[in-house]
Amino acid sequence: MKKVITYGTFDLLHHGHVNLLRRAKELGDYLIVGVTSSDFDKNRGKINVKQSLMDRIEAVKALGIADEVIPEEYYGQKIDDIRNYDVDIFAIGSDWRGHFDYLNEYCQVVYLDRTEGISSTQLREGHNHIALGIVGASRDISKFIAESKYVSGIDIVALFPDGDDYDLGDAVSQVDSLEALLAECDAVYVANAPERRHATTTTALEAGKHVLCESPVALTAAEAAASFALAREKGLVFHEAVKTAYALAFSRLTLLIKSGMIGTPVSVRSTCTSQAFASPAGSLIGWGPIASLPIFEMLGTNYLSASAASLYSRKDGTDVFTKVDFIYEGACASFEVGSGVKSEGELVIAGTKGYVYVPSPWWKTDYFEVRFEDFSSNKRYFYQLNGEGIRDEISVFAKTIQDGKKPNLDITEEQTVALSGLIEAYRAGTMTVHNLGLEAKGTTISFFQN
Ligand code: C2G
Numbered sequence: 001m002k003k004v005i006t007y008g009t010f011d012l013l014h015h016g017h018v019n020l021l022r023r024a025k026e027l028g029d030y031l032i033v034g035v036t037s038s039d040f041d042k043n044r045g046k047i048n049v050k051q052s053l054m055d056r057i058e059a060v061k062a063l064g065i066a067d068e069v070i071p072e073e074y075y076g077q078k079i080d081d082i083r084n085y086d087v088d089i090f091a092i093g094s095d096w097r098g099h100f101d102y103l104n105e106y107c108q109v110v111y112l113d114r115t116e117g118i119s120s121t122q123l124r125e126g127h128n129h130i131a132l133g134i135v136g137a138s139r140d141i142s143k144f145i146a147e148s149k150y151v152s153g154i155d156i157v158a159l160f161p162d163g164d165d166y167d168l169g170d171a172v173s174q175v176d177s178l179e180a181l182l183a184e185c186d187a188v189y190v191a192n193a194p195e196r197r198h199a200t201t202t203t204a205l206e207a208g209k210h211v212l213c214e215s216p217v218a219l220t221a222a223e224a225a226a227s228f229a230l231a232r233e234k235g236l237v238f239h240e241a242v243k244t245a246y247a248l249a250f251s252r253l254t255l256l257i258k259s260g261m262i263g264t265p266v267s268v269r270s271t272c273t274s275q276a277f278a279s280p281a282g283s284l285i286g287w288g289p290i291a292s293l294p295i296f297e298m299l300g301t302n303y304l305s306a307s308a309a310s311l312y313s314r315k316d317g318t319d320v321f322t323k324v325d326f327i328y329e330g331a332c333a334s335f336e337v338g339s340g341v342k343s344e345g346e347l348v349i350a351g352t353k354g355y356v357y358v359p360s361p362w363w364k365t366d367y368f369e370v371r372f373e374d375f376s377s378n379k380r381y382f383y384q385l386n387g388e389g390i391r392d393e394i395s396v397f398a399k400t401i402q403d404g405k406k407p408n409l410d411i412t413e414e415q416t417v418a419l420s421g422l423i424e425a426y427r428a429g430t431m432t433v434h435n436l437g438l439e440a441k442g443t444t445i446s447f448f449q450n
Contacts, residue, residue, distance in 0.1 A: 003031075134189045142168055198217065275340055306422065
């Protein structure tokens, strides 16, 4: 008798899961299904699982495809199970291709093609699953796709590249128009070129789709505000995708400062730069959303004035380096951003009792320090960082759609509008922008599509 084993979370069972189980069963005579326990899922970083282990096991049993259903509780259990049950074939979806090759030592490993393009109706039949479409194709989108697999309840169904040409391989099936994409999904991740995002968002919201939009969501404050207003009118979710806002260390740092640990914040300084993967839209549009995040979060968005200084590219006139200074009542702030200029990417928040230091690259950190004059009181904080914050960003978006509740580690509407307003003022010249001239001759920048 040929024994086959497969594993999965099988949360809110849908058509894709059922297909996988059927095809796994067809590989042999006896099918064992391992259903991941909540603890194990937590450990491997899978989030937003809605059903309990018992409910998921019962649902798999009820399909009548498996001959035996077992819980999966620890790392390494697959090897134990294969040996103990004398398994011949380990089968798993193609999204895991390569990942389980190490099991070839114990049995045959088969990767079965995932069911692509499950329609939103089919997913909805599987209770509350969200069919997500993507607009844009870039290096960052491949990260987004990889991270989405750790978020239960959301399935990427298709992608419309919208003029971007980054090669995403066979990660997701592509469609050739926005309309075709919208017809297949409940929600959209808008990550095309910054100047196109607002129009895409408007079309998606008009079509009744929830939107998670890369930052900046618009290049003017009025457009950003209009998207929120439209989403409200339609009863839809509209979120800005600033991954750092969702990173656990950053949200804990915010709470700690708001609880007065360093006294009153007096100054925030943040730096974000990249050289190898510079944004074609320039440093302010590429990095401004992340660099300004701690400033707006700690000091609010009602600054008295802002001014900037920029150095420009010889090639296309975009800003390769920009420094922005803000004056607040009782505080000040500044950020430095570079696309083709490199600096120490740290964040320092000074307060009346002490300061917070986040080492480079602060926007991807799992660690920060609270420092005092009496250094024996210094404290270090470590947190798990899941996918640079992308995983939590997707999970918060999914949860907000599913539960209809506003989560509290969310970036606020006010912040999103303020950021678009800052970019607008910079581009329109309604704030002072000192011209530092052109970058030195012979500077080379390699571009990527942001
Ligand atoms: N699946 C599929 N098509 C889909 C969705 C899922 O074929 N549209 C497959 C997955 O590839 C996986 C199985 O269904 O083989 C279960 O999927 P999940 O419940 O999402 O579980 P997963 O996180 O993939 O867990 O250690 C590995 C895991 O236990 C697999």
